[in-house]
Amino acid sequence: MFFPSMKRYYDRWVARIRSLVRAAQGRPVALVVLFGLSLINLSSEWPSDIHRPAFVGAMDEALPDSFKTARQLLFDQYQRRFPRxxxxxxxxxxxxxxxxxxxxxxxxxxxxxxxxxxxxxxxxxxxxxxxxxxxxxxxxxxxxxxxxxxxxxxxxxxxxxxxxxxxxxxxxxxxxxxxxxxxxxxxxxxxxxxxxxxxxxxxxxxxxxxxxxxxxxxxxxxxxxxxxxxxxxxxxxxxxxxxxxxxxxxxxxxxxxxxxxxxxxxxxxxxxxxxxxxxxxxxxxxxxxxxxxxxxxxxxxxxxxxxxxxxxxxxxxxxxxxxxxxxxxxxxxxxxxxxxxxxxxxxxxxxxxxxxxxxxxxxxxxxxxxxxxxxGRFLRRPTWLKWAESAFIMAFGLLIIWYVPRPRSRFALFLRAVPRASTVLGVFLHLLNVVCCFFVFVRLGLLVDAASIFIILSAVMGCFFARTLLQVVEQSRSEAPYAQERQDDAHARKTPGP
Incomplete structure (x- = not known):
């Protein structure tokens, strides 16, 4: 009796998650992911010119080094590629x-x-x-x-x-x-x-x-x-x-x-x-x-x-x-x-x-x-740079949330025509992000956090890929019985009678 109740509980949660992912073409989930991860990112490096709310401190303690480790490793790679x-x-x-x-x-x-x-x-x-x-x-x-x-x-x-x-x-x-x-x-x-x-x-x-x-x-x-x-x-x-x-x-x-x-x-x-x-x-x-x-x-x-x-x-x-x-x-x-x-x-x-x-x-x-x-060769990560990164993440994330789910957009039509293009495009954009940030490091000595940009925007895009993947899985499940029937009919026609 324990296992059936657990299964019902699990099925209810799966159904809720599916409904959330489907709702408004996945935009609400993507918005929550964008704002939530952006806040966690800020809490790991809260600007000193703004009072730090108690809930931000609690979030940083609950999720220590959430973005900090990735940021530090990226900055180390900047220096290893371009040491002084x-x-x-x-x-x-x-x-x-x-x-x-x-x-x-x-x-x-x-x-x-x-x-x-x-x-x-x-x-x-x-x-x-x-x-x-x-x-x-x-x-x-x-x-x-x-x-x-x-x-x-x-x-x-x-x-x-x-x-x-x-x-x-x-x-x-x-x-x-x-x-x-x-x-x-x-x-x-x-x-x-x-x-x-x-x-x-x-x-x-x-x-x-x-x-x-x-x-x-x-x-x-x-x-x-x-x-x-x-x-x-x-x-x-x-x-x-x-x-x-x-x-x-x-x-x-x-x-x-x-x-x-x-x-x-x-x-x-x-x-x-x-x-x-x-x-x-x-x-x-x-x-x-x-x-x-x-x-x-x-x-x-x-x-x-x-x-x-x-x-x-x-x-x-x-x-x-x-x-x-x-x-x-x-x-x-x-x-x-x-x-x-x-x-x-x-x-x-x-x-x-x-x-x-x-x-x-x-x-x-x-x-x-x-x-x-x-x-006189200093590396700098001024406060305004943190705000600029956050503004870029929010602007680009909102653009993704508004444009990508549109079924008749050029982007959507292009992805339907060339399914693998989404992977190639994603890799290209993230490489462009890293190259631009590294160029700023070399020319201006500014430490731009390409890691957080990559993680947050990838998570936002992942919300829509999850929705698409869910649709494909459900479609394949719904077509499975008919495919089995067609396979049985074909087999019956090939089998000679008594």
Whole structure:
């Protein structure tokens, strides 16, 4: 008894769906699909200049990454087909690599050894030196720390060690003498030695306060206060990961109730001898971040989409720290450059996946941001572009809903005459959509979401194909008994009588 009731329930729902698909030649279903998918698409990337209704937030939570994943994969393909080719090399990366660790010693180094590296770089006259290195705890190899661990019988030796400057004091002296910037790790949760503040250059806001729009953190893993005070700047190091891939980088961030710069903007501030970083914002969020005469257009969250260059084209920017310490490097590779110091040795570096699908050291991403800013080649996805995409989808979708179901339209007559033409036409239109969006990316650096256009308009067209398919199926079912009768009659005529 259970199965017959289930079958009746199923038949009722099938009948309702059929009636909906048939109603008004399928237009009501197509309208629901068009408006519903368009709203889901907007909820996955809601414009920041409009208040987000509660039901939109609930929809985005119920259908996470509904269109976002397809959009991101498409933008990655744009870059893989047309990666950025560097036209300048303003950045040199001094890498603490395997050769350096084998020659100088394993990481972490005593702070006085790191001071030697900074002194050697500073002697070659760079514009700025950024350290992708955190030093939140005292150096345990410092003379005073070693003295504290000596036995009581070595009182004289301990006194002599305590009379020597600490490794922090030596490093602080080197940081003070060179144009240095310390990096700090942004954290969402507390860890040992984390703090809630950072010594950073002032940020001047022009317009509305953007703090509610930028990426915010509660804690930071920064270097010791003595080292922060000696350096000429400090910046947050953070990348936005989406499904494990780096696609955009914040230029400014929030540390509780304070705006702090990312490393690329702080490097440019120090190199141009500017007193502050400028942020231009309105009620929709951050519009641009600038320093001196450089102004970088951003997304409302203060981040930029990064147009990646292949690591194969940037390997020439790397210099081994061993060569710096041994004095064998060409001085022109450092002079007048923005120098980043980071770890690339196996097991001591953080590797990141770029939109090109390449695994690169984290310091390489910071270098590419600076390079992009210097070249002025930005990828943009402004708010107006989202509205333009939505308007195009609605206009083209409504045109399809109005025109395609008309039985006497040229399109309908053409499809009846050439049944396979619908497939060919659909493929051609979607290829044209992708090619046009890719052309806009190459020429203007705009990220147009061809994926959402394809998905939504295909779904609208699918409503009418479903109606046509349903008619064909019903027609074949209604003709089946007559065909069987004709087949039986033919068989009876061929069979001889008794």
């Amino acid at each position: 080719v560097p036209t300048a090399q303003p950045v040199t990366i001094v890498e603490i690599d395997e050769e350096t660790l084998a020659t100088v010693g394993q990481w972490p180094w005593p702070r006085n050894r790191l001071a030697n590296l900074i002194d050697a770089i500073a002697a070659l006259k760079p514009l700025a030196i950024g350290l992708d290195i955190y030093m939140p705890e005292p150096d345990q190899t410092s003379p005073d720390k070693v003295a504290a661990n000596l036995p009581k019988a070595a009182t004289g030796l301990a006194a002599g060690l305590r009379a020597l400057p600490s490794h922090e004091a030596i490093l602080a002296s080197s940081l003070r003498a060179a144009p240095t910037i310390l990096g700090a790790a942004a954290l969402d949760h507390y860890v040992f030695a984390a703090s809630t503040d950072l010594r950073s250059a002032p940020i001047l806001v022009h317009g509305s306060d953007p703090l509610d729009h930028v990426q915010r953190f509660d804690f930071v893993l920064a270097s010791l206060p003595e080292l922060q005070a000696a350096a000429h700047g400090e910046a947050m190091l953070s990348v936005s990961l989406e499904q494990g891939v780096v696609r955009h980088i914040p230029l400014i961030m929030g540390l509780r109730d304070k705006l702090v710069p990312g490393l690329p903007m702080e490097m440019l501030r120090l190199a141009t001898d500017s007193a502050a970083i400028d942020v231009y914002a309105d009620t929709s969020g951050v519009q641009a971040v600038g320093v001196a005469d450089v102004q970088v257009p951003t997304q409302p969250g203060g981040d930029i989409w990064l147009h990646f260059a292949s690591i194969r084209t940037t390997l020439s920017r790397y210099v081994s720290a061993r060569d710096i310490l041994q004095g064998t490097v060409d001085p022109e590779r450092i002079r007048g450059k923005l120098v980043l110091v980071g770890l690339t040795g196996s097991g001591v570096t953080d590797m990141r996946t770029t939109a090109l699908g390449e695994l690169v050291p984290g310091i390489e991403i910071q270098a590419q941001v600076i390079e992009t800013i210097v070249e």
